[in-house]
Amino acid sequence: MKHLKGWLSISVLYLLALLPLSVAQLLGSYIGKRTYKQKSKAYKITRMNIELCFPELNAEQQETLVKESLIETGRLAGEMGMSWIWSPERVIKKIRKIHHEELLSEALANGKGVILIAPHLGNWEVLGLHLSTKYKLTSMYRPPKIELMDRLVRRKRARLGSKLAPANVKGVRMAMKALKAGEVLGILPDQEADKGSGVFAPFFGQDSYSMKLLPQLAAQTGAVVLSAYAKRLPGAEGYEIFFHRASDKINDKDLLSSATAMNAEVEFCVRQVPEQYQWEYKRFQHCSDGTRRY
Numbered sequence: 001m002k003h004l005k006g007w008l009s010i011s012v013l014y015l016l017a018l019l020p021l022s023v024a025q026l027l028g029s030y031i032g033k034r035t036y037k038q039k040s041k042a043y044k045i046t047r048m049n050i051e052l053c054f055p056e057l058n059a060e061q062q063e064t065l066v067k068e069s070l071i072e073t074g075r076l077a078g079e080m081g082m083s084w085i086w087s088p089e090r091v092i093k094k095i096r097k098i099h100h101e102e103l104l105s106e107a108l109a110n111g112k113g114v115i116l117i118a119p120h121l122g123n124w125e126v127l128g129l130h131l132s133t134k135y136k137l138t139s140m141y142r143p144p145k146i147e148l149m150d151r152l153v154r155r156k157r158a159r160l161g162s163k164l165a166p167a168n169v170k171g172v173r174m175a176m177k178a179l180k181a182g183e184v185l186g187i188l189p190d191q192e193a194d195k196g197s198g199v200f201a202p203f204f205g206q207d208s209y210s211m212k213l214l215p216q217l218a219a220q221t222g223a224v225v226l227s228a229y230a231k232r233l234p235g236a237e238g239y240e241i242f243f244h245r246a247s248d249k250i251n252d253k254d255l256l257s258s259a260t261a262m263n264a265e266v267e268f269c270v271r272q273v274p275e276q277y278q279w280e281y282k283r284f285q286h287c288s289d290g291t292r293r294y
Contacts, residue, residue, distance in 0.1 A: 016081025032074025
């Protein structure tokens with residue numbers, strides 16, 4: 001059954017890749033609107049997360065953000081054919097502007113490597129492809145459960161020479177090696193950590209079980225930490241990429257302090273374009289008192 005699901009998923013990606021970006025995003029928007037209208041599980045989690053993170057918004061404003069978020073997530077799904085199947089050159093042409101990339105060049109000059117925080121915001125596959133064209137990049141990732149999809153992801157993300165480090169002991173060794181070589185290490189650190197691999201730290205004012213790996217790598221290596229995201233532009237015009245330097249507190253040897261700084265950096269990025277964040281993740285599933293929200 002998993003084999004069949006794998007082939008079906010890959011077939012859908014190739015079909016999406018045949019579409020112009022505008023049509024693929026339109027199809028994704030429709031899926032997002034259906035998800036919203038059906039009050040699906042994704043809707044309920046998104047709604048709860050936005051209520052927790054944006055108490056300053058009234059109920060109508062929160063509901064509007066919920067709808068916009070699900071539509072943007074649908075657009076992201078529609079873009080997967082472009083992100084993984086199109087040629088790198090064709091995807092890169094969709095990047096209209098890059099902001100503050102000099103921060104990355106300056107950070108690499110210190111020789112200790114750069115840890116790049118890449119939240120689940122906008123289209124991170126476009127960001128990764130851009131980085132692969134210009135820098136020696138190692139990206140940490142969670143392998144998909146479907147083997148055929150894992151093969152596709154690894155092949156497509158590595159097509160320009162970047163390395164993929166799985167979220168295990170082998171991957172940690174690869175991450176350390178990349179930083180010691182003065183290269184770029186990309187991590188998406190904003191999902192809830194696996195049991196035993198996280199620490200509770202504030203995120204949008206809420207306790208969130210956050211990964212320890214990135215803060216530990218930052219403390220051990222002294223690497224400069226930046227954040228980056230690829231913002232989706234309206235009207236299928238393409239993307240803009242933004243870079244930002246994180247607080248030096250993220251290199252603190254005190255784990256809570258560094259994890260708090262990491263989450264603050266993710267929050268900074270998300271607040272720039274909150275509707276393009278994947279709020280349907282169970283970011284606050286476990287509470288510090290042992291209870292569960294979802």
